[in-house]
Amino acid sequence: MAEGVEGGRADARYLVLHSSAVRITHWLNALAIFIMIGSGWRIYNWEPLFGFQFPVWLTFGGWPEVSQHWHNEQGLAGALQWHFAAMWLLVVNLLIYLVYGVISGHFRRALLPIRPGEIVRDLGAALSGHLVHRVGERNAVQKAMYVGVITVIMLTVLSGLSIWKPVQFQELTAAFGGYDVARYVHFFCMAAIVLFLAVHLTLTALVPTVLPPMITGRVGRRQ
Template identity: 50%
Template sequence: MSQVEVQTHPIATRLTHWLMALSIVILIGSGWRIYNASPIFGFTFPEWATLGGDVEEALALHNDPGVASAIAWHFAAMWLLALSYLCFMLWNIFSGHFRRDFLPIGPASFWRDFTAAIRFRLDHRLGEYNVVQRVAYWGALGSIAMMLLSGIAIWKPVQTYPLETLFGGFQGARLVHFVFMTAITLFIVVHVALVILVPKTFVAMTLGKATAVHKGES
């Protein structure tokens, strides 16, 4: 028997989703350029993957490898992310979206879906979030919050001294910032892969509604 699956997203969810996506991409690209100027690990990111203009041109004109431009992009995207994230959270809390679609989460159901996922047997249906997806989304939302808080501690270490201390000092805040940036980057990779598997989720998040026919057992 065939079942019609429907996924809908109101304009508030779609708008804040895409604003967050845009701001995060800008933050990652500009953040990598900033990181390259003072790396905390023994590697740097390739120039083509960073945001801040041509390095050689910036060095010739301003004796700066594009860090000033990257910082300008970073701050603009930070405010956009903070505002869109706050609106996204408030809307989805008060609309009941989180309660309906991202809960409940239990150890047994997570393990069931996780083991199915690693065997590539997890069913992906339009309009439904399995427990692995729910955990991933909560993890992404938590990572954004930690990225913003650690970023504020890096930006204003004196004014936010208690927050900076909580992260273990300036270098600790940088490390936390890097870790959660990495978590967000990995989430994006997995998220895009799932969109490729279920492309109509992109349609729903862009146009507001998508339908699909699922052939169940008769």
């Protein structure tokens, strides 16, 4: 038995690439983010910050016509219900992940340190097609993106709290520049997460072998 990449057990046939804690929190987070963004877009549509709305089929919270039956309106209540239910999944799962990441050494092993020089080097290599993908190793650009998106998710939660409770958490709301500014911060954090997802999903599509290990945790040694 040898140490897996994530410190788990492995043998001659496979490496443990992702621990079960990372896999479970990853997929729960994916579910929570999916619901939060979908319902958030519906909520946004009721009072757009900019001159556009999200197509309703991309939003989450029940069919508008069914909503007329349940909620006497066209779908805001359903979106709010989902948003304020899924926030618990997002936050509890995030806290578990953060505590696990620190205590298990996952952050130290997998995401840190991030050196600006390495990011520039790896980004250049990636764009010119010379970046070597080694199983179980994240390059500096990946590390920066993962640390970045985790930070943005935390900012999204904090700006969301400041919109939800501008009286009880008024210091937090003030730190974001007040209620109206906090709404913009919340929006741009969402936009940053969507941008991350676009890259994350594109790369997974380009290198589909990275997907099975996020489900099983393992990768064969021959790969």
